[in-house]
Amino acid sequence: MDSSLESSTSSNGTPFPSRTEATIGVDFREKLLDIEGEKIKVQLWDTAGQERFRKSMVQHYYRNVHGIVFVFDVSNPTSFCNLPMWMDECRQHSLGPDIPRALVCNKYDLVTSMTASVLIDQARHLAEVHGMSFYLTSAKGRKGDPLDAIFVTLAQRLKIQRRESVNELLLQCRSESFNIPARVITAQESKKKWACIC
Numbered sequence: 001m002d003s004s005l006e007s008s009t010s011s012n013g014t015p016f017p018s019r020t021e022a023t024i025g026v027d028f029r030e031k032l033l034d035i036e037g038e039k040i041k042v043q044l045w046d047t048a049g050q051e052r053f054r055k056s057m058v059q060h061y062y063r064n065v066h067g068i069v070f071v072f073d074v075s076n077p078t079s080f081c082n083l084p085m086w087m088d089e090c091r092q093h094s095l096g097p098d099i100p101r102a103l104v105c106n107k108y109d110l111v112t113s114m115t116a117s118v119l120i121d122q123a124r125h126l127a128e129v130h131g132m133s134f135y136l137t138s139a140k141g142r143k144g145d146p147l148d149a150i151f152v153t154l155a156q157r158l159k160i161q162r163r164e165s166v167n168e169l170l171l172q173c174r175s176e177s178f179n180i181p182a183r184v185i186t187a188q189e190s191k192k193k194w195a196c197i198c
């Protein structure tokens with residue numbers, strides 16, 4: 001969504017746009033997060049929701065995706081019903097289940113927990129089945145909404161994944177170093193091998 005006029009204040013204290021333009025293609029933002037003392041720059045690619053503005057969404061944008069946030073409008077059940085289509089779109093672009101993902105049930109300020117309880121339960125279940133973190137949010141002025149938590153949690157999960165794959169690589173290097181065929185190893189080669197283990 002592209003914002004224009006600004007009026008009320010959103011949950012994180014920034015002005016909430018009173019009128020927005022539909023996203024055409026993709027919109028891009030950057031956010032600096034502090035994850036366990038490490039500064040991590042998160043790039044957010046917001047894809048157009050409307051089919052007619054999504055034509056320009058080429059394969060290129062799906063490359064190098066490290067996390068996915070599915071957002072639906074809790075006051076609009078159709079947007080929930082569209083979720084399988086979005087999940088399928090990700091699958092078609094080779095974004096596997098190993099990529100951390102979150103399901104965000106937004107515009108919570110427009111419903112009551114009574115009227116939306118069935119939809120929220122279904123969404124929570126969908127998130128559980130697909131291993132996604134689940135959030136109830138309102139981008140509009142509800143104090144304490146977990147907007148930052150969505151991205152912090154994704155970044156934390158990515159950090160853990162990275163650590164695990166580095167450990168795996170190190171283990172692989174170690175086991176490979178025990179399988180070297182018996183031959184003379186030059187000083188240069190042996191340096192390389194140990195550099196990998198360290």
Ligand SMILES: Nc1nc2c(ncn2[C@@H]2O[C@H](COP(=O)(O)OP(=O)(O)OP(=O)(O)O)[C@@H](O)[C@H]2O)c(=O)[nH]1
Nearest residue numbers: 001017020022023047048049050106107138139140
């Ligand atoms: N009340 C309320 N309005 C919201 C909230 N989030 C977004 N909006 C409003 O909803 C309208 C449309 O925004 P969205 O439907 O989120 O836009 P989008 O999903 O990015 O749609 P595209 O740009 O077409 O991809 C705008 O007028 C926003 O100001 C929310 O949490 N509460």
